[in-house]
Amino acid sequence: MTAISEPALLASLKTTFGYDHFREGQLEIVETLLRGDDAFVVMPTGAGKSLCYQLPAILSARKTIIVSPLVALIDDQVAALRQNGVAASKIHSHQSYDENANQWRRFAGPGAQLLYMSPERLMQPRMLEALKHQSVGMFVVDEAHCISKWGAAFRPEYEALSQLKMLFPEAQIAAFTATADEATRQDIVHKLSNQNCRVFVKGFDRPNLSLAVLAKEKWKERLVNLLEPKRGQSGIVYCLSRKDTDDMAAVLSAAGFTALAYHAGKDGDYRRDAQNRFMTEDGLIMVATIAFGMGIDKPDIRFVIHASLPSSMEAFYQEIGRAGRDGAPAETILFYSLQDFIKRQNMIFDGEGEGEFKLLEYKRLEALIGYCEATTCRRMSILTYFDEASTPCGNCDNCLDPPVVEDYSAKAQAIFAAIQQTGQFFGQAHILDVLKGAQNAKIRQRNHQDLACFGALADDPKAHLQSWMRQLIAMGAVRPNLARYGALEITELGAQISQGDKPFTAKKPKASSASVTSKSGGRAKNTSSLEGADDKLFQDLKALRLEIAQEKNIPAYAVFHDSALKDFATLKPQTRAQFEEINGVGPKKLDRYFEAFSQAIALYVAAHKNG
Numbered sequence: 360m361t362a363i364s365e366p367a368l369l370a371s372l373k374t375t376f377g378y379d380h381f382r383e384g385q386l387e388i389v390e391t392l393l394r395g396d397d398a399f400v401v402m403p404t405g406a407g408k409s410l411c412y413q414l415p416a417i418l419s420a421r422k423t424i425i426v427s428p429l430v431a432l433i434d435d436q437v438a439a440l441r442q443n444g445v446a447a448s449k450i451h452s453h454q455s456y457d458e459n460a461n462q463w464r465r466f467a468g469p470g471a472q473l474l475y476m477s478p479e480r481l482m483q484p485r486m487l488e489a490l491k492h493q494s495v496g497m498f499v500v501d502e503a504h505c506i507s508k509w510g511a512a513f514r515p516e517y518e519a520l521s522q523l524k525m526l527f528p529e530a531q532i533a534a535f536t537a538t539a540d541e542a543t544r545q546d547i548v549h550k551l552s553n554q555n556c557r558v559f560v561k562g563f564d565r566p567n568l569s570l571a572v573l574a575k576e577k578w579k580e581r582l583v584n585l586l587e588p589k590r591g592q593s594g595i596v597y598c599l600s601r602k603d604t605d606d607m608a609a610v611l612s613a614a615g616f617t618a619l620a621y622h623a624g625k626d627g628d629y630r631r632d633a634q635n636r637f638m639t640e641d642g643l644i645m646v647a648t649i650a651f652g653m654g655i656d657k658p659d660i661r662f663v664i665h666a667s668l669p670s671s672m673e674a675f676y677q678e679i680g681r682a683g684r685d686g687a688p689a690e691t692i693l694f695y696s697l698q699d700f701i702k703r704q705n706m707i708f709d710g711e712g713e714g715e716f717k718l719l720e721y722k723r724l725e726a727l728i729g730y731c732e733a734t735t736c737r738r739m740s741i742l743t744y745f746d747e748a749s750t751p752c753g754n755c756d757n758c759l760d761p762p763v764v765e766d767y768s769a770k771a772q773a774i775f776a777a778i779q780q781t782g783q784f785f786g787q788a789h790i791l792d793v794l795k796g797a798q799n800a801k802i803r804q805r806n807h808q809d810l811a812c813f814g815a816l817a818d819d820p821k822a823h824l825q826s827w828m829r830q831l832i833a834m835g836a837v838r839p840n841l842a843r844y845g846a847l848e849i850t851e852l853g854a855q856i857s858q859g860d861k862p863f864t865a866k867k868p869k870a871s872s873a874s875v876t877s878k879s880g881g882r883a884k885n886t887s888s889l890e891g892a893d894d895k896l897f898q899d900l901k902a903l904r905l906e907i908a909q910e911k912n913i914p915a916y917a918v919f920h921d922s923a924l925k926d927f928a929t930l931k932p933q934t935r936a937q938f939e940e941i942n943g944v945g946p947k948k949l950d951r952y953f954e955a956f957s958q959a960i961a962l963y964v965a966a967h968k969n970g
């Protein structure tokens with residue numbers, strides 16, 4: 360349809376977005392859409408999907424409708440586009456009737472070529488009728504997995520979108536998602552497209568995310584220590600309960616961090632304000648339940664920490680995926696305990712739904728336990744689960760500090776003996792007490808001090824016993840029986856180990872498990888540090904950016920990304936030409952911000968000459 364050469368596309372990339380090169384995969388998708396073909400794109404979060412349709416939409420002479428499920432996402436996208444001088448309209452329920460009418464007029468007239476809205480809005484008969492009189496060239500469906508019942512997040516309001524191909528046979532469809540397995544992919548293409556649809560699947564890997572798992576002991580204290588070198592960075596700490604969320608936010612605030620608690624128990628105004636602060640300010644830590652996160656496309660989230668176990672491998676990967684969308688290094692840590700695993704199990708089996716569904720959920724949880732107990736590369740454990748081939752990553756705790764695996768069959772046999780001799784009737788806490796030879800009421804009541812296994816592992820630290828038990832559960836040798844309040848039972852595999860027919864090899868417990876992330880933490884810290892940039896100047900520029908963003912009520916990153924500010928702080932550009940050299944500076948932003956930023960840099964340079 361519109362054939363544009365590669366150099367011309369690169370030039371448009373710079374003039375509209377200020378970027379010097381395409382990211383992997385982007386050029387091909389842009390070319391496909393400009394040719395007039397349909398496209399379905401599966402790319403991980405942060406890969407840069409938006410630009411793949413925005414650039415063709417801007418370059419084509421026809422109009423584009425972008426369907427997006429969340430108001431916050433629409434607002435951010437439109438704000439970022441406007442910062443780049445692209446006239447985009449948006450219609451949604453948080454705007455007044457008049458404002459929506461106004462936005463429509465801009466789109467229907469020559470004012471704006473792009474219109475963002477929710478699927479419900481689009482599929483209203485009046486809207487569809489009105490669009491028939493516009494020359495709509497392309498419909499973009501963001502979060503396209505929501506259309507499929509096979510996917511992890513079906514939304515009924517997406518289903519109606521399958522009428523688009525019939526209602527607008529002339530228009531192209533471009534659909535995007537970060538998650539869709541093979542069945543979901545086929546379903547999406549079938550529902551949305553009836554012409555040449557090219558499918559692009561870019562894989563799941565997010566190499567810039569470091570991965571680490573820590574045993575959950577004294578986690579509040581350790582979390583504060585872990586975050587110490589990250590002062591000034593934005594991040595999310597996920598907790599399971601509202602109480603933990605409030606407590607942890609208080610602990611962090613007391614330690615001098617800017618931290619907010621976010622959960623469904625807070626009222627709407629508070630939540631909107633908290634989210635807004637997180638999006639616009641720098642260095643804010645959101646301590647949240649999973650109520651927070653959908654629609655957060657802040658590019659510079661530097662860490663996502665799970666204070667307790669997520670519900671499944673899928674949920675975990677989606678939640679950590681919110682970190683490092685800008686491609687710069689970001690850190691993920693998961694605190695893991697047997698209690699949390701049992702809690703999650705209970706939530707599945709006490710929850711609603713069919714037995715079959717529960718079993719599926721349980722498998723997804725088990726996959727995550729496998730990740731937690733992995734003794735080899737954690738990224739490989741994730742990617743294998745998502746059916747993607749991979750090699751050791753060098754950016755997870757197990758790669759950086761490979762655990763030593765040893766034979767602990769004798770320890771396992773002692774644990775089995777304790778479970779057996781107490782009648783497979785007790786949870787891990789009591790089994791542990793028996794093995795340690797503890798003196799307490801429960802032991803005395805049951806006369807467990809008389810058992811042969813009493814005190815059998817008294818010389819081993821409690822943390823080691825817990826680690827062996829977790830690993831026995833992860834491998835399926837011991838199973839907590841939910842109908843009996845988590846009483847541990849020995850499985851077939853457990854019996855084989857117990858009889859010495861199979862060995863039990865496990866990670867050698869570390870002297871201090873804190874050392875697990877000190878390496879990956881150190882690494883992430885180094886790579887995200889300023890490398891030649893002037894830190895004081897960088898902070899000044901960030902402050903300036905925040906001031907501008909707050910005045911305009913737009914996210915800070917919509918002014919400039921961190922990466923551009925870092926380049927400013929390193930290269931200290933002072934002329935327009937020098938500014939324009941920097942990745943992320945296009946002509947519009949140059950016009951808008953050259954003066955303010957060049958002045959700040961000039962002031963800084965002058966002050967440092969004299970001082």
Ligand code: ADP
Nearest residue numbers: 378380381382404405406407408409410658684
């Ligand atoms: P996705 O929708 O795939 O999660 P986004 O479209 O939000 O990702 O892009 C992630 C971030 O990367 C955004 O902040 C975007 O501005 C930035 N980005 C996209 N393409 C490029 C590029 N070619 N060069 C530099 N930054 C880019």
Ligand code: ZN
Nearest residue numbers: 736752755758
């Ligand atoms: Zn690894």
